[in-house]
Amino acid sequence: MLPLLLLFLVPATALPHLQTRAVSAASWNSLGCVKDGPGRLLPKQLADSQANTPDACVTACAAQGYRYAGVEYSAQCYCGNTLSQANGLGAGSNACTSKCSGNAGLTCGGSWVMNLYENPQVPKSLGCFADASNRVLPVRGNANTVSGCVADCKNRGQAYAGMENGNECWCGGSLPSTSADSSKCSSQCRDGACGGTWVISVYATGSSGGASPSSSPAPVTTPTQPAGSNPSSPVSANAPASAVIGTANPPSAGGAKAVYAHQMVGNAYSYAVSDWQTNINAAKGAGIDGFALNLGTENWQRARANDAYTAAASLGGFKLFLSLDLNSLPCASAADANTLAGYVAANARSPAQATRNGKVLVSTFAGQQCTFGQGNLDAGWTYFRQRLLAAGVDMFFVPAPFIDANSIGQRSWLDGAFNWNSAWPSAGAPIDTGSDNTYLNSLGSKSYMAAVSPFFFTYYAPPPASPGWNKNWIYRSDDWLLATRFEQLIAMRGKLDLVELISWNDYGESHYLGPEGKDIAFSGGWTTGFPHTALLSLVKYYAQAFKNGAYPAASDHVWLWSRPHPKAANPTNPTDSRPAHWEWTDDNLYVVVTLASPATVSINSGGNTATWNLPAGLSKLKIASAQGSIGAKIVRGNSVVKSYDSNGQFSYTNTPKDYNYNYFVAEA
Structure with a gap:
């Protein structure tokens, strides 16, 4: 981390707006409408929110590692790892009738009833068992969470994983024989029960077992291959x-292709016009056509965005568009619609403004909660379009709201959609194009913007180490992620015209491609000395293939x-x-x-x-x-x-x- 003195040299308003990955409630198991009670089915109540929806609640609970999420009485969201024995009996779907405060078209429980969801990726406990000094699970693991312990024990070939004393991981090949009262396993990790004093919460790993206990997996060796026997095997x-x-030859395709990079204006507090020019020239050199300017709520961010337009216009050949960060910007009232329309209109006539089909290109991060005082999501965004037209701006809208991808194409107020989460695998397997195809099937003739990213890791500790941020996770970034993802989209270039790189300068989430900036608030511990700019020449190689339909001549x-x-x-x-x-x-x-x-x-x-x-x-x-x-x-x-x-x-x-x-x- 940055030295403490240096942390306080960063103006508070310069701190980046940190983004969390949205989760769809559809990706969790719905447990239906269930009864709640004074003892509470789920113990962790989050603050009531006027943006509450099943997706918003699931996202909030998932970010804290909980197994269950529940929405209740329109604006309430609850999380937990266990269900109270006194509650949770089925209430019948007709009992959950409250409209969600964030989207009146969705249901969020009712009075003492909730719509309950379960995370299928959180391991299920097999129960609480007695432990002893000779250890019922004899192999000591290296993890301090349930999911981490299960993965570590599975990696060791052990069929069972156990958490004890809140932070001890143990592995073994046989299920313990002596059960204990579940109340004794009272220690809680952030993703499940973690035992107690001489009691252990046990989980199945999915491994068939049979490996002998050891501190690490057995080494694997690759036999030497004779030269020329198989070019994918080493000599x-x-x-x-x-x-x-x-690489496969790119298919032919019509339409004007473009590659943009997501730029966090919140990480540009110290930028002058000359800094923007330096970054724009570096991006142009990498075959990037423009920046999507992620705009947050602070007044200085609008000033920095105006500087970016000034810089891009002075250089030429590089386009900008706003990506309204609706995890930060308010969007609940009609006045909010007027305010955001003003932000878009401010530079809509700049020669540096990106356009699509002759219209002003605009995007978002999130926005699924926005009603602009019109009663529901669809009416709200229709109203926003009307306010822009009143300001003389015809918008080509390609937002990234976290709503059901199967129905996103039915929204009349958008011209396309940006699939933010397509940049990374959703679990421990290599990335695929499943979510791309879902979006494409839903959008039909509308535009689809896909995401590409090199990595994802964020390590913000709870307060006081960071100002309220508690973001500590990775997404799988293996399998040559940047290259593999680009190759997938090049193979699909007949179906899409827009690609957005995530990101140019979001240092805290480790997916930056641009030079290390001046404003790296609280992320220096994992970004200083870890440059990513070497990837820009690789981006250029793939960007040319995506846009032109042919890979450039290869150099060494x-x-x-x-x-x-x-x-x-x-x-x-x-x-x-x-x-x-x-x-x-x-x-x-x-x-x-x-x-x-x-x-x-x-x-x-x-x-x-x-x-x-x-x-x-x-x-x-x-x-x-x-x-x-x-x-x-x-x-x-x-x-x-x-x-x-x-x-x-x-x-x-x-x-x-x-x-x-x-x-x-x-x-x-």
Whole structure:
């Protein structure tokens, strides 16, 4: 983290508006309409909200790791990991009749009844069991949450995981034989029951078991392959390594394609026009067509946005549009509609304003709660369009509201939709195009904007370490995420015209592509010394293919990225607990290489090495991480054409001081 003195040198208004990933209630299991009572079915009541919906409540409960979420009496949201035995009996669907305060078209419980939802990704407890000094689950795990312990024990080949004393993880192959009163397992982790004193909350891992107890998984070795036998297998390797060779030719497609980058104006407090010009030139050089300016509520953000338009207009060839951050900006009243319409109109006639079909391009982050005083979501956004037309602005609206994707195309007030969450996998598997296809099927002839991102990790501790922020999780960023995601969208370029990179400068969520900024409030502990700008030349390679329908001629180039420590490492001085979903990632060095002609390529992470004979074009390589520096080299004939060694800049370590799941990126 930043030194304490430096933290207070950042003006309070300059702190970024931190975004949380919205969750759809449809992705949780609906348990129907159930009875509540004075003892409360779910113990954690959040503040009443005039923006309450099932999605909003589920998102809030998911962010805190709870198993259950419930909406009640229109504006109430409850969370919990267990259900009270006194309540929860089915009330019948007719009992839940209250309209949600955030969307009158949805139902949010009623008087002493709630619509209840269960997170299918939170492990279910098998019960509370007695423990003893000889340990009913004999293998000590490395985790302090239920989901982390289950993943760690599964990784060890153990069928059962148990949490004890609130923070101890234990693994074993047999279910304990002596049950205990469930009330004795009173310690709670943020994602479930965590035992107590000599009692253990036990969970199934899904592993068939059979592995002998050990402190770590058995090592895996990859046999040496003869040269030319299989180009995706290394010629030589002393650690697990693999490759994906080549890329498919982009399909032909009509329509004007564009690649934008999400820019947090909230992280531009110190920017002058010259700073905007520097960032715009860097983005232009990467094949990026413009910035989506994420605009929050502070007055200075509008001044910085105006400076951005001034800078872009002075340079030419780079476009901007507003992405109204509706987790920050109010949108409940008619006056709010007039205010936001004024923000859009302020620069709508600038030569730097992005347009689509001759109309002013506008987007949002969120907005599913906005009614603008008109009674419901659809009427509210229709009213907003009317206010813009009254100001002389014809809008091409491509927002990112977190509403049911299957029905988003039915909304008459939007011209398309931005699928924000499509940038990352939703669990521990590689990214796919399932959500893209859902949006495309719903939107029909309307525009679809897809998301691309390199990484996601955020590590904001609870107060007082940060001003009320408690964001501590990762999304899977493996499998060459940036490259793989771009390749998916290039293959679909006949169906979509717009791509938005997340992000240019959201440092706190670790998916920044631009240069490290001046305003990195409270995120310096995991961003300082972790540049991502080396990816910009890779972005250019893919952006050209998306826009032009052909990959550029390949030159000899190598990109490398690695996390700084094993996913299950135990830091010596952590500032917060291990991030949620840490088990979703893998311990690998990822490399992308382009070759002008066939060559031999070697990569290394510490003492782990692998070498391939590769054809011309692009290949994606990986090898298991090991302690030490990372490196790569291209050899053609007897000459080293390109090489990189991170010695002095970056070293992978098994004993970090603090958690950091951000990536160090370099290029040769």
